[in-house]
Amino acid sequence: MFRRFKCPLTLIVITLLFCAHKGPPLHIDRIDPRLEKIAPVNDHQIFLYFSEALDTTSIKSENFLIYTEQETLKIITVTPGNTSEQISLYTQKMAKIEYFIDGRVYDLSRRVGIFKTKFIGSIKPDTIQPVITNYSKGFKLKNFSLEFSEPIDTGSIKYYIFPKRKMVKDWHYMKKLYLNPETDSLNYDTTYYLFISEMQDLSGNRGAPFVTTITPDTIYNPIFIRGKAVFNDTPLASGIGLLGYEKILGVSTISQGEFLFEVRDSSKYFIQVFGENCYGADSASALDTNIVKLMPGVSKLDSIIN
Incomplete structure (x- = not known):
């Protein structure tokens, strides 16, 4: 003898109704920002x-x-x-x-x-130097992006790309800057340097020179040329170093005599160093102990990199 089973429809409906009301009510924001x-x-x-x-x-x-x-x-x-x-x-x-x-x-x-x-209103002068707080660096990158600590006088910024490449500036809030290739994309097998030589905020406070590097390369193992620049046997307090002679391939800021270049091989490269009222040049490679001795004299950096 078979026992007949009824479909538990009532139980299913009750369960669905219970589940439908199980979650909290939707929150509706009814308060205006103050x-x-x-x-x-x-x-x-x-x-x-x-x-x-x-x-x-x-x-x-x-x-x-x-x-x-x-x-x-x-x-x-x-x-x-x-x-x-x-x-x-x-x-x-x-x-x-x-x-x-x-x-x-x-x-x-x-x-x-x-x-x-x-x-x-405040009459307290703004004396704080602007700095770059975030920036692009490394591989798998196709443009430069920078974020400043405060809005920048966009007309004051002076920058260079090595090897030379025309870029288009895209400012956001006068505080974020994107540098995009003007026409073709960046070369896959090239390391690009961005050198910001001048910048100032809306109050006229000047920022320090800045350098970063990018490459579109997806598999990249950089090699570094390290060295010292000395003047009268004393490390150069501050200055700028250039990688290359007729064609500039890279740039480095110099602090306490130390410079650093990012390259792709251990070949010898020509290094130029510019300090205040002194200049020097020598060959250097990632395999050598590199010391560039400076002599008194003035060599205009702008005339070389422009």
Whole structure:
């Protein structure tokens, strides 16, 4: 005798209903972002602190206005701050007077926060030197990218690519710079040097010379030429070294006499060293103990690398 089984339809429905309500309810952001603090840092920079993380894609200069009863204070650029709740405004030089500020920001849910308040401007000078905080270096790379500690006067930056290659500058917030090949991509079997010889921030503070290297190569084992530059038997305090003669292949900053070049073989290369009122040149290789002795004299670096 067979026992008949009924389909447990009721049990299935109850189980589905239970599972459907098992998870927590969806969170809907109903709170607008609020300005919590305004802090002038120096005569060019203002920090704004908000109640929550902001949508950085909406941070634009045209969303803010700083003014007095007589005039408008020009906003040069607006950048994301050190945290997701912070914004940095860079302005023309402020005075120690009362300013009004109107603004509009968006949180991550695209809720808008509109504010209007006032503050006293700072006359503290900006004396901090700009530095490069992040940069591209190594292999499998097809362009240069740099991030600065603060917005840069984009017209002040002077750079060179070795071996020479025309690049297109792409600035973001005046704080991030991408250098992309103008036409063809970079050569696969070549190490490219980026040398920034001059840069300054919006207050005119100058940054130190900077060098980095990249290559599109996917399998790359660099060889290094190390050495010292000495003047009157004393290590050169600071200077610039060039790899190559008629065709410059690379560049190195020199500190306490030490230089370093990244090459692809152990051949001998021609090295030129430029210091303040001194110059020297010699051959060098990765297999040698390389010492370049400098002599008094002036040799213009710009005339060689341009």
